[in-house]
Amino acid sequence: MLALADPTRRAILQRLGTGEARVTDLAAPFAMSLNAVSKHIRILERAALVQRRRNGREHVLSLNPAPLDEAAAWIESQRQFWNARLDALEAALAEHED
Amino acid sequence: MLALADPTRRAILQRLGTGEARVTDLAAPFAMSLNAVSKHIRILERAALVQRRRNGREHVLSLNPAPLDEAAAWIESQRQFWNARLDALEAALAEHED
DNA sequence: CCTTCATTCAACCTATTGGTAGAATATGAG
DNA sequence: CTCATATTCTACCAATAGGTTGAATGAAGG
Numbered sequence: 001m002l003a004l005a006d007p008t009r010r011a012i013l014q015r016l017g018t019g020e021a022r023v024t025d026l027a028a029p030f031a032m033s034l035n036a037v038s039k040h041i042r043i044l045e046r047a048a049l050v051q052r053r054r055n056g057r058e059h060v061l062s063l064n065p066a067p068l069d070e071a072a073a074w075i076e077s078q079r080q081f082w083n084a085r086l087d088a089l090e091a092a093l094a095e096h097e098d
Numbered sequence: 099m100l101a102l103a104d105p106t107r108r109a110i111l112q113r114l115g116t117g118e119a120r121v122t123d124l125a126a127p128f129a130m131s132l133n134a135v136s137k138h139i140r141i142l143e144r145a146a147l148v149q150r151r152r153n154g155r156e157h158v159l160s161l162n163p164a165p166l167d168e169a170a171a172w173i174e175s176q177r178q179f180w181n182a183r184l185d186a187l188e189a190a191l192a193e194h195e196d
Numbered sequence: 197c198c199t200t201c202a203t204t205c206a207a208c209c210t211a212t213t214g215g216t217a218g219a220a221t222a223t224g225a226g
Numbered sequence: 227c228t229c230a231t232a233t234t235c236t237a238c239c240a241a242t243a244g245g246t247t248g249a250a251t252g253a254a255g256g
Binding site for chain 3: 099103104106130131133134137138154155156
């Protein structure tokens with residue numbers, strides 16, 4: 001599975017970009033059960049995109065600063081491909097920002 | 099759906115990076131029916147990652163040089179996130195290349 | 197202790213995905 | 227015309243993903 005494929009998981013990563021958070025904190029914005037979010041977190045953890053630190057009964061999540069999972073490796077392998085197209089992409093996206 | 103989520107589709111994009119190709123050409127390397135590959139191509143096309151030009155009975159596919167789909171937009175939005183981590187990632191991946 | 201809070205585990209359900217096979221369409225070749 | 231080639235269309239199927247609920251675990255607080 002590509003951990004980055006799901007929009008909920010991407011949102012979780014984005015949230016963690018602003019600082020660490022507990023499972024409950026991460027779940028709050030979503031219209032789905034805590035349980036479902038817990039599952040997404042586990043997937044991000046398996047993909048080594050996210051780290052877990054246990055503080056008593058709270059599980060504190062943070063971004064893993066050195067991702068080595070398949071997704072990251074793939075991004076690296078595709079970086080040239082995308083870089084070659086990001087100029088055109090940026091221009092096109094700029095037009096859309098009105 | 100994230101068009102980039104499937105490894106077959108990523109392989110197709112990679113192949114198209116080396117030049118345009120017909121459906122049959124694209125399907126050849128895969129241990130799956132032509133039909134399945136045709137479906138993948140349609141998904142890449144819907145995501146505007148790939149263009150189709152019809153030449154008689156042959157459908158010639160090529161990379162779309164200006165992707166504007168959700169996947170591309172997401173990559174752009176996440177680019178900062180990844181760029182901030184690509185240094186560590188590159189170092190880590192370099193170690194793996196032995 | 198007992199209860200509350202934070203989280204996971206286990207079982208289950210449904211929609212989607214990725215694949216198949218076979219028929220249909222349309223172009224090209226003899 | 228007829229046949230082969232290139233591709234899609236139309237079911238159909240099995241596995242998986244993403245969600246649910248309810249019970250289990252385990253730490254904190256009165």
